[in-house]
Amino acid sequence: MTYNELFEQVKKKKSFLCVGLDSDIKKLPQHLMGAEDPVYEFNKAIVDATADVAIAYKPNIAFYESNGVSGWITLEKTVKYIKSKYPEIFLIADAKRGDIGNTSEMYARAFLETMEFDSITVAPYMGEDSVTPFLKYEGKWVILLALTSNKGAFDFQFFEENGVKLYERVLRKSQEWGNDQNMMYVVGATKAEMLSGIREIVPNHFLLVPGVGAQGGSLEEVAKYGMNSHCGLIVNSSRGIIFADKTENFAVRAREEAVKLQQQMAELLAAKGVI
Numbered sequence: 001m002t003y004n005e006l007f008e009q010v011k012k013k014k015s016f017l018c019v020g021l022d023s024d025i026k027k028l029p030q031h032l033m034g035a036e037d038p039v040y041e042f043n044k045a046i047v048d049a050t051a052d053v054a055i056a057y058k059p060n061i062a063f064y065e066s067n068g069v070s071g072w073i074t075l076e077k078t079v080k081y082i083k084s085k086y087p088e089i090f091l092i093a094d095a096k097r098g099d100i101g102n103t104s105e106m107y108a109r110a111f112l113e114t115m116e117f118d119s120i121t122v123a124p125y126m127g128e129d130s131v132t133p134f135l136k137y138e139g140k141w142v143i144l145l146a147l148t149s150n151k152g153a154f155d156f157q158f159f160e161e162n163g164v165k166l167y168e169r170v171l172r173k174s175q176e177w178g179n180d181q182n183m184m185y186v187v188g189a190t191k192a193e194m195l196s197g198i199r200e201i202v203p204n205h206f207l208l209v210p211g212v213g214a215q216g217g218s219l220e221e222v223a224k225y226g227m228n229s230h231c232g233l234i235v236n237s238s239r240g241i242i243f244a245d246k247t248e249n250f251a252v253r254a255r256e257e258a259v260k261l262q263q264q265m266a267e268l269l270a271a272k273g274v275i
């Protein structure tokens, strides 16, 4: 998927919402547990209820691989379902991979070729040869971790040398490997005030911003400091949407939460003159 195709979707849906399919089997509505593949049934219902207000879905791989072989099958079925029924959707494999070059090549093949994701989250820590194998796929994206939403982000990411923080170095150095047409960055919504400094380094790139909803990040703040003229944001919420309700009404409630966010997003896009 190209930058422009993504932006077209933002304009059409007046949304920059990503729904996180962190579909923990232990948290599913009880009535689904008799199904042959409860997580798949859950994902299908969530996707059908939200696809007109979301531009992206982000299955976090941990929630699938934790179920063993059957989890991988669920993941593959979910990807195929979304790709066939909603081809305009941007699909993110939240796998946070990265290893020596030949191993990264296999991770890239797994998620960008065998599984047909549009993008994958990648950890920058092992450097250039661990990241570039993911950039060899035309039309696919690397989403590099820059400044994460969690408390542990302060352990390494703010380490400073010659006035440059480590996450800033990640943003600068990685521009030698990719560009705003094949690379995005993760910036946590819980650190929204850092976005203006980040925008000085990466004015045009799309940013994947997790951390609104369950982690307490503010959508308004994210838009205030991070939105550019092409929106440039994909804001993720997982638990806040998919587990809004655990009864038979779960998909209706998930839709309500997604629509709430989309309506705020439409206002923010209009206020910034993007749409």
Ligand SMILES: O=C(O)c1cc(=O)[nH]c(=O)n1[C@@H]1O[C@H](COP(=O)(O)O)[C@@H](O)[C@H]1O
Pocket (backbone or CB within 6 Å): 020, 022, 060, 094, 121, 147, 148, 149, 150, 186, 187, 188, 210, 211, 212, 213, 214, 215, 236, 237, 238, 239, 240
């Ligand atoms: O890469 C990510 O998506 C990610 C990066 C980050 O800094 N923080 C973060 O929460 N995430 C992911 O975003 C999702 C957040 O889920 P909720 O807190 O339930 O909305 C999870 O799948 C996390 O793994």
